[in-house]
Amino acid sequence: MKVLVYFNPGRRNDCFQGTRLRKNIKGSLELNAISWVESLFAFPDIVHLLSPDDETKAHDAKEDNLKVVVSCGYCEADSFARYFNKDADGLLILKSKAERILEGADLIFVPAQSFKDLLIAAGIKNPHIRIVSPGVNISRFEKGSKVEASVFYRYMRLPEETKLVIGVGNYDDEGEIASFRQIAEVAPNERFYFFGETKSGRPLAPFLKKLNHDSPNNCRFLDVLEDDVFRSAMMSASVYFTNLTLRPDYLTSLEAMAAKTQIIALGKAMEGDPIVDKKTAYCYDKEEKVGKAIESYCYGKLTPTIIEGYKTAKSNTLAIVGSQLKAYYESILKDSEE
Numbered sequence: 001m002k003v004l005v006y007f008n009p010g011r012r013n014d015c016f017q018g019t020r021l022r023k024n025i026k027g028s029l030e031l032n033a034i035s036w037v038e039s040l041f042a043f044p045d046i047v048h049l050l051s052p053d054d055e056t057k058a059h060d061a062k063e064d065n066l067k068v069v070v071s072c073g074y075c076e077a078d079s080f081a082r083y084f085n086k087d088a089d090g091l092l093i094l095k096s097k098a099e100r101i102l103e104g105a106d107l108i109f110v111p112a113q114s115f116k117d118l119l120i121a122a123g124i125k126n127p128h129i130r131i132v133s134p135g136v137n138i139s140r141f142e143k144g145s146k147v148e149a150s151v152f153y154r155y156m157r158l159p160e161e162t163k164l165v166i167g168v169g170n171y172d173d174e175g176e177i178a179s180f181r182q183i184a185e186v187a188p189n190e191r192f193y194f195f196g197e198t199k200s201g202r203p204l205a206p207f208l209k210k211l212n213h214d215s216p217n218n219c220r221f222l223d224v225l226e227d228d229v230f231r232s233a234m235m236s237a238s239v240y241f242t243n244l245t246l247r248p249d250y251l252t253s254l255e256a257m258a259a260k261t262q263i264i265a266l267g268k269a270m271e272g273d274p275i276v277d278k279k280t281a282y283c284y285d286k287e288e289k290v291g292k293a294i295e296s297y298c299y300g301k302l303t304p305t306i307i308e309g310y311k312t313a314k315s316n317t318l319a320i321v322g323s324q325l326k327a328y329y330e331s332i333l334k335d336s337e338e
Helices: 017-030 052-063 096-103 113-121 151-156 174-186 205-213 227-236 251-258 287-298 306-314 318-337
Strands: 002-006 035-037 046-049 067-071 084-086 092-094 107-110 129-131 164-170 191-197 219-222 239-243 262-266 282-284
Touching: 002 017, 002 052, 017 035, 017 251, 017 318, 046 052, 046 318, 052 067, 052 096, 067 318, 092 096, 107 113, 107 318, 113 129, 151 227, 164 174, 164 227, 174 191, 174 219, 174 239, 174 287, 191 227, 205 219, 239 251, 239 287, 251 262, 251 306, 262 287, 262 306, 282 287
Parallel strands: 002 035, 002 046, 046 067, 067 107, 107 129, 164 191, 164 239, 191 219, 239 262, 262 282
Antiparallel strands: 084 092
């Protein structure tokens, strides 16, 4: 069995959530002795797609009588891997090309029951929806090397005792930017860093310059980070902040748990999320409460949930996810033989 795991947003934009998910899937397959290939010319049995933008690739695979598998809902902050947009009222709506690629897939993977319910509510009639974790490579976030952990501090020219709060998202949502700024204002003793993309890809320098000029002194908005700098930021941070009022967070929250970094969220987690209030994270309904919780945690006044978070990460390792993928792949290949 050979699997083409395909995601190609272009070299400049190939460094955000979709890329990390692709790495996780490939790593999961390797740990379960499944071959993955880079091209349709390598004669795969299955084409596994991560983006609704790859509708043409799905069509080509079907023309060659190959099985098409689609991962949906894992990377909704990534403009090149997201399946939902927002309407004028702020409600999630499925992209039209996302609907087409999902209905034509032989198998759809989603990260949680809540996302399966979301697809059904959006009108997806394909019955072949299965729940599979995005997985996490625990070893990538082990805090073994002091030099590696200090990369982000050197990158930002910060003293290593600086208490960091990091967030990940999409610059197209003005509410996301406003919330992050507001939280930073409530917690002035910490340094806040936000990494993200726009719908066109990586943000341009003038755009970021204006954002930062209009933000509190302890709050900075940055381009997407390269892998080693991102890992260092996650390992060095006191808190990973996630805005659950905008989108679910599966991939990056598991990475925070693997790094033993405290998660503090705005909004409620959905059913099946790795984020569970007061167990693996703390969730609040107002920015002011989030800011105060971050202050309390950074000064030892809020009990960490990182041990339970790490247990959750360990139950979602690449080896475990790969065994699930293998079973599902085999099932659709078997169906085609019968």
